[in-house]
Amino acid sequence: MLKRQLVMIVFTLCASMAFAQVKIKGVVYNEYLEPFYNAKITSGSNIAVSDFNGQFTITVEGALPQEIEVAAFGHQTEYVEIIKPNQKVNVILKESYLLDQVVISASRVPERIIESPVTIERFGLTDIRRTSSNSFYDGLANLKGIQSNEGGYGYKSINTRGFSDFANSRFVQMVDGMDTAVPALNYSAGNLSGVSELDINNVEILPGASSALYGANAYNGILLMNTKNPFDFTGVSTLFKTGVTSQELAGNNLFYDLSTRMAYKFSDAFAAKVNFSYYEANEWLANDTRNKLIDTNEITTGSINNPLNYDGINIYGDEFNRSISVQDIGRRFFNVNLPQDARVSRTGFAERDLLMDEKSKNLKFSASLHYRPFKDESLELILTGRLGLGNNLLQGNSSRISQRDYYIGQYKFEVKGDNFYVRTYYTNNDAGNTYNLDATGAILTFRSGLNNTAGNWGVDYLIGLQNNGVDFNNITADISVLERARAYADSFGFQPGTNEFDAAFNSVTSTLITEGGSKIFDKSSYTHVDGNYNFASLLDNWADVQIGGSFRQYNPNSRGTIFNDATEAIQVNEYGFYTQVQKKLLDERLKLTGSIRYDKSQNFDGNYSPRFAVNYALGEDKNHIIRASYQTGFRNPTIQEQYLFNQPGRKINVGTSGDNLDRIAIGTEITLTFPGQPDLTGGIINGHDIINNSLLTESVYTTGTFIKSDHEEIKPEEVRTIELGYRSMFPITDTNNISIDVNGFYSFHNDFVFFQDVVTPKIGKVYPFGNRQLTAAELADPFIQAGRIVDGVLVWDAYAEFAFTNVHPTTGELLVQEFNIITNSKSKVNSYGASIALNTKIFGTFDLGLNYSYIDFRVEDRDNGFFEPNFNTPKHTVKGQFGNDNLFKNFGFSVNGRWLDKYRWVSPFVKGDVASRTVIDAQVNYRIPSIKSKFKIGGTNLLGKEYLVAPGTGQIGKLYYISWIIND
Structure with a gap:
């Protein structure tokens, strides 16, 4: 017992x-x-x-x-x-080998990169640690097929597969599921309101059309930044960084960068984190004085004494009113007839003269609360707020902008579980004291004149010529005479550095554009709701079957300084729904993915965006995967493209949505009387006149072909893409693999949005050129006889003839108005490209990565030669990375290099060629575990040759930095 x-x-x-x-x-x-x-x-x-x-x-x-x-x-x-x-x-x-890492964005479900149905790039914690760039966001430029457009020190625009400028509305950027697009701009302001260096967990980028899952505007691709969850990443981290920027124009200047992250897990149910970061640095200053009016595939060097039109890229005010017509001034004020082409540009002001200060500053703050009621990941509630504010320079579609004291805020509530999420967030912005450089220079220049009499610069210039002995009946003057005449006219204007200039500058930049100044008012916002549910668990994991949807409401508010909302508020609603089915077959070697999405914006017809992809895994370990996909994307016109209405210079910028055109009425009624003819009555241009009663500006002033504009109200862009790819991991040794990722694509684009210059008469009617022969009765009409007839076809009637060739006989005002309309191209555009990336280790522990990308496009012109796509992308790009995290105990290094082929830059602001460039970045680091610290010393653009990303931007110089990261 x-x-x-x-x-x-x-x-x-x-x-x-x-x-x-x-x-x-x-x-x-x-x-x-x-x-x-x-x-x-x-x-x-x-x-x-x-x-x-x-x-x-x-x-x-x-x-x-x-x-x-x-x-x-x-x-x-x-x-x-x-x-x-x-x-x-x-x-x-x-x-992990690169292709073995897990991504979520490609299918909205976790999967290895090698199994992704489409091309995807990932930048994880290891890559962030190794980068030799000044920040993780700068380091994205080293990924395959990724282009970073550096508009300034703080403002960078990421893009893939071409067709973008700094206002990149074809590419979506998200932070933890929140679109970072600024409400008024409808495109992301880089990382100015994004993620702290210490809080970033990983970045996933989908190049190419992604609308099937992500909706409108995921046309060129999508970038998703994912931050660290405080349940998984706790403690206090701090980053101190300082160094020197070196530029020929600005000299050598110190910069400062500070970040801190605090995260605490109070229990298995509750955690929180707070992030703060701030930098201050000298801007990459711009001083491009080439004449952007002369474009023969290369912006031509100009001179401010050029008697022809001169519009310096970074000179503001010289372009006002299409330069001074010396002939017109001579006839009106001096009673002499000067040569027809006697025109001269005002002097204007250099960009540096129009900057309040030369510093780029940015403060980011974010905080989030995380609650898990069941103490696991099956259900999590997240409340997040993040904001960014500061100063920087921005190159917009048609002007350079000095952003001062801007603010961007985002606030999100999200509920997510193992197989679903629902989130809502609110985004708002405040332009602060932001002002337009073009408008500032134009107004200051216009106010120049004898005794500061507005608009008399041209008269003063002719007086200067006369004072220097120029005979108006036989004009011959050497450059010194022209310079003395210019100096005489300029002497009555505002001189930078004087109290008078400062007072005028402060007055102009603190006065709204709608009130005669250059200040931009913008307090726009949008509200967004979206959700997704995966039915896989309910179907015993037979397949991943997802449904989702989203809704967004835009509420722009610019008081008429950007949009046509001075007297009537604007509100735009968008919504969309999608579904996706993903199924593995044949011992999980074959994976099929199909999805479709429907999106509707209130001003446009709905769009369907289907996607289909097939993967097949070869080899015993299923590590050799071929894939093919058909993807579609579309982009709704931005709020600016729909409702833009402002006049920074001689042209009025106009968005061409039907609602915006209905709001437009420009000018006052005038009546002109001529003996023996009926009175000419007109003077008021409405929005639909701009669309239906205009000539293409270049056809009037440049080619003399007088072509009637047949462009229509704006509508969404569309793209269809066929893509093939191959990913594989080959063993080299028992402990090392080489990974390879190859892809190629061909895209078909329709309805490209672009800016088109048109000119509209205030009186008279424009007819289609080549539309039809005139009848005998029409030919007998004296007003048609007085109009312009080409090959027996009426181009415009007598009223328009008078408007195009005369000014008001009493007031001297122009009887035509130039517009820069935003519309769709009729041309057919195709783009195509391929890329390859190799990653491995050599000599045991040294990391080596190489990638090459090729991309190009072709155009079938249907826009009379006046459309040129803003491809803005190098045809060939080569990038490489070499380094070792542990060359010696606690010591590592990394080198990144990239070569970009020359390319042509096209935007409404300027067109011109950009030279090829080679950029080398490098860093060495040393870790001291006993004090939980890592020190890094590095530099960017170490070859030292300054380069332009686009005409008009600052020259990018060298940067040297030292950083200290403490993780506790």
Whole structure:
């Protein structure tokens, strides 16, 4: 009996030990046997995170043995069997091969990059740690097929597959599911209101049409920045960075960059984080004085004394009113007839004279609260707020903008679980003291004149010629005479650096554009709601079947300085729905993905965006995958393209949505009387006159062909893309692979949105050129006889003839108005390209990455030669990376290089060629684990040759930095 009792007692003790909760302690290391911070350890529903020393403690429940999972982004997951209590665990996490890393954005479900149905680029924690660029966002420029347009020190615009400028509304950028597009602009302002260097977890980029899952505007692609969850990444991190920017124009200037992140897990149910970052640096200053009116595939160097039109790229005010007509002034004020082409541009002001200061500044703040009611990831509630404010320079569609004291805010509430999410967020912005450089220069120049009499600069210039002995009946003057005449006219204007200039400048830049100044008012906002549900768990994982939808309401508010909302508010609603089915077959070697989305904006017809993709895995390990896809995308015209209405210079910018055209009425009624003819009555131009009663400006003033504009109200752009690809991982040794990623695509584009210059008479009617022969009765009409007839076809009637060739006889005002309308091209555009990327290790521990991209386009012209796509992308690009994270103990280095072929830049602001460039960035780093610190010294553009990303931007010089990161 006693023996039986003893056996039962021992058995019971063993059973209780087997089913008891046991605490397991361990340490996680990287490949260099250094402590691994923030690795995630999972046992059932229990989760732990390794600290800065790599240590962790986790509770294992139930009968032993059991497995615990140790994982981290960018590293291979390890499984450890726990067979006894108090077992000591040591785990080494090895880096994942690039194609083995997990992404979510391609299909909205987790999958390895190698299995993605479409091309995708990923920038993870390891890449962020290795980058030699000044920030993680700058480092994106080193990815395959990714282009970074650096509009200034702080403003960068990411794009893929061409057709963009700094106002890149064809590419969507998101942070944790929130679109970062600024409400008034409808495109992302780079990372000015985005993510702190310390809070970024990874970046995923989908090049190409992505509207099937992400809706409107995912035309060229989408970038998703994902931040660190405070449940997984806790503690306090701080970044101190400083250095020097070096530019020939601006000299050498110090910059400062500070970031801090605080995250705390209060319990398994509640966690929170706060981020703060601030930088201050000298802008890359612009001083391009080439004449942008002369474009023969290369912007021609100009001179401010050129008697022909001169419009310096970074000179503002010289372009006002199509320059001065010396002939007209001579006839009206001096009673002499000067040569027909006697025109001269005002002097204007250099960009540097019109900057309040030369600093780029940016402050970012974000905070989020995370609540898990069931103490696991099955349900999480997130409340987030983030804001960005500061100063920077922006090159817009038609002008350079000095953004001062701007503000961008976003506020989100999200509920997400294992198979769904629902989120809503609100975005608003405030332009602060932002002003338009073109308008500032134009107004200051217009106010120049004898005794500051507005608009008399041309008269003063002729007086200057006369004072220097020029005979108006026989004009011959050398350059010195022209310079003295210009100096005489300029002497009555505002001189930079004087109190008078400062007072006038402050007055102009603090007065709204609608009130005669150059200040931009903008307090626009939008509200967005979207959600997604995956039915896979309800279907026993037969397939991933998803449905989703979104709704957005725009509320622009510019008081007429940007949009046509001075007297009537604008509100635009958009919504969309989508579904996707993804199924694996044939022993999971074949993967089929099909999706379709419907989107509707209130001003346009609805759009369907289908996508279909097929993957097939070859090889025993299924690591050789070929893929093919058909994708579609579309872009709704931005709020600016729909409702733009402002006049920074001589032209009025007009968005051509029907609602905007209905709001337009320009001018006052005039009546002109001529003996023996009926009165000429007109003077008021409405929006539909701009569309239906205009000539193409260049056809009037440049080619003399007088072509009637047949452009229509704006509508969405569309793209269809066929893509083929291959991804694979080949073993080189037992511990090393080489990964290869190849893709090619061909895209068909329709209805490209572009800016078209037209000129509209205030009186008279314009007829289609070549439309029909005139009847005998029409030919007998004296007004038609007085009009312009080409080959027996009426181009315009007598009223329009008078408007195009005369000014008002009493007031001297022009009887035509120039417009810069935003409309759709009729030309057919196709684009195509291919890329390849190789990644491996050499000499054991050295990382090596190489990639090459080719992209080009062709156009079938149907716009009379006046449409040129803003492709703005180099045909050939080569990029490389070489480095070692642990060359010596705690010491690493990295070098990035990229070569970009020359390319042509096209925008309404300026057209011209951009030279090829080679950029080398490098960094060395040293880690001191005892003080939880990492020091980095690096530099960008180390070859030192300054380069332009586009005409009109600042020259990008060298930058040297030193940083100190502390992780606690």
